[in-house]
Amino acid sequence: MNTGIIKAYILKEITELFRSKFIIMVYLLPTMIILLFGYGIRLEVTHSRTVILDYDKSKLSKDLISKFEHSKYFDTKVSNTTEDNILNEIKKGKVDVFIIIPENFEKRILKGQKTEIGVFVDSSLPMRGTIMQGYVEGEILNAAQDYIKNIPIRNLITINNRNLFNQSMRDENAIVPGLIGIILFVAPAILSALLIVKEKETGTIFNFYSSPVGKFDFLISKLSVPFFLHSINIFILFLWATYLFQVPFRGNFFIYWITSEIYILISLSIGLFISIITRTQIVALIATVIVTILPGFLYSGIIMPISSMTGSAYIEAHLFPVMYFNHIIYDSFLIGQGFSSEKNVIYFGILIFYAFALLTLGTLFMKKEMR
């Protein structure tokens, strides 16, 4: 290892990054992603456009309607038109939920007879449909419970539901930590790939090929620049998450930090692989984005829990390091078990293995000669 060579290369890279103003991208891109997606992705459904057709017009049905009217999840409208008309509106995408309260609704309940409420939900997006259905059921049950309270003897079972780790059920808590996993997977890879491919594209790579500069010195200097620059992003992203998005942090900051650094190494080595097989910066950029962003999103566990994946998707999710990192990050933010959980320790070990294996392989594949 020759520190003189490494220093010269690092100084050159930093000078170029500043003069080309690319340094702005290094810090703007992660922040942009966390802001755009942090605000942009919402898993809960609010303000579903709801139409209620009340054939009963009793006190009980009015109570039920007012429950819906006072919920943030529904924008309720009581209608007088025909069922067909409203079903048509759903077809046109103007109404999400349609509820029919039948005639004699109150009478039958008072008599203890069975009665049915008609509920139509637009489930063209299955997730949204299921969520809205759940809300409607909850709202009706809630109203029924209020009613039963007046009859003390029958009040035997109540549901006592508690959401653990994300008690407030905030979307930010669920999404923002996952975004850190995507950003630290994508951004360092892009920078490391570009730093090497740029020299190939312009021809300055000959300075490396034709001089006595060793392969290790070259790689150390090329990879340490994105490593250090993006290490700062670990802290910036942490601040965005905790201050702007108000995500709680219950774990150990050291674990968060050290895991992120190892994760950046993995990302760098992916960039290194891409720089070996590509020749132009634009191809390297597109390849890196495809290789990192897609698995970063799909297998992060944000959109779909990995346990509910089947077959090849399940295997793929376990092949990409995103899943292991996200597990530790979600733990650090929301749960806080740290290394007292065996799973976290194993996943941490897997990440170290990935970093080590990929860097070694990349170094072996990189050749100090023209192809």
Added chain:
Amino acid sequence: MPDLEVKKVTVRYKEKIAIKDASFEANSGEIVGFIGADGSGKSSLMHAIAGVKKFEGEILFKGHIYHNPKEAERIKQHIGLMPQGIGLVLYPLLTVKEHLDFFTAIRNLKKDDEYLQYRERLLKMVGLFEFQNRQAGHLSGGMQQKLSLICTLIHKPKLLILDEPTTGVDPVSRRELWQIIDEIRKKDNIIALISTGYMQEAERMDKILLFENGQIIAKGTAEELKELVKNYVYLETECKEECFSFAKRTYSLKPLNVPHADPELEAVFFINALKKYKNIPEINVEEREIKIEIPEVVMEAIGLTKRFNNFIANDHIDMVLKRGEILGLLGANGAGKTTFIKMLLGLHPIDEGQLILLGKKIESYKDRLELKSKIGYVSQKFALYKDMTIRENLIYFANMHQIPMSKALKKIDKLADGLGFKEYMDYLPTELPLGINQRFSVAVAILHEPVILFLDEPTSGVDAIARAQLWKLLHQLKQKWGISILITTHYMSEAEYCDRVVVLKQGKKIIDDTPQNLYQKFPDAKNFEDIFIKFHEEKN
């Protein structure tokens, strides 16, 4: 034992052989010249010797033997490689000083007094001492090449490998570069391997290797090489078999009844081709199918100006192109030649000035539309479709010009025959040498029988024979079709084949005259390069 011995070196790119069984020797203090067209294997051999490319065979340098880049690692501290391309090894955003610091560091040099003196000497020698804080991207092409050269020299290499260091550089900078190389080689007793596309530069070399199609076809000093072919070179005459005439000389394998002429180095290529193929196909253009009236002046530019932000690419250029005239537009890389042609074609909007084409003032896009059928253009990179064969390309372009199919096919056959690429009709352009592609690009440009033909650097990188044939083709077009031709080139020597030359320098017109007049003005000039340098000196 020689200091450098190259034994049977073969370099492959995938399945393609770039250079086969190349062998030569060199001693310290010698300049070895690699001469040949693009793709003839010069660069590949240089890369093999510099240890940056896998090869077969053996190379011996000062007692070290190596067979692959890994084994060459030990001698890399003694090698300086400057690859092909202007400013290729430079980082445009770093300053001159930062470059030297960087190259010093990666070469592990001690910054002692001796080093500092040497560094200062290098900087002063190339005239960059005052510009140490300027970014490389803001230097001219010639300056960039000089900076690349001193970056390559900073560690005092014993084996200096320069791949086309002077291509595209203006004649003044080119002469300076040669002086520097010459001085270093004498002082530090190094071996210099230098490739070039300029035949005139061969005179400065101690040993010349001539490359063609991946082989070294001849070795020796310039004098020895000329001696080899002396008996085949005659003054221009009519001949029938195994012979070829170009630029006032006839090259013939059979004895002719005319006096011998002084051979030039190109003669070696011509004779070699004659020996190999017996005949070099003659170019033959048919008469125009439709006779047309052509005005006396086909193109007139008055004060044409093009700016890119603060940079003035063309500064108030006046130019006239007459009927049946070959006008050579000369200048180094970045002098503004291509920009000017692109303005004439409407590929760049004109910022200032007036353009009159075929008697019509060009003011809008519509004015150009009618003229499109009268103008032909061959671009620098030959705008051909790589996935179509030559025939398909020609048919496609014929369709674009709305030539009826039956007529087009006949015409394509005639052109292919006359321009000598008939046997290549069903190949893809990428499978063919540059010289064939170049002639077929011209065929595409003249399919619709234009009145004006613009050619942008059609001869750079093309071998000597293809170049000679292109000039023959252009002269025939001029005689038989009365066509006017505007051709750009950075080979000053090609000025001799033009009726009139315009020389651009940094966006300004500095010369506009006939070659004959210029020779009269500078009677002691040997060639056009001298004229340019003298002109430059006179101005300063």
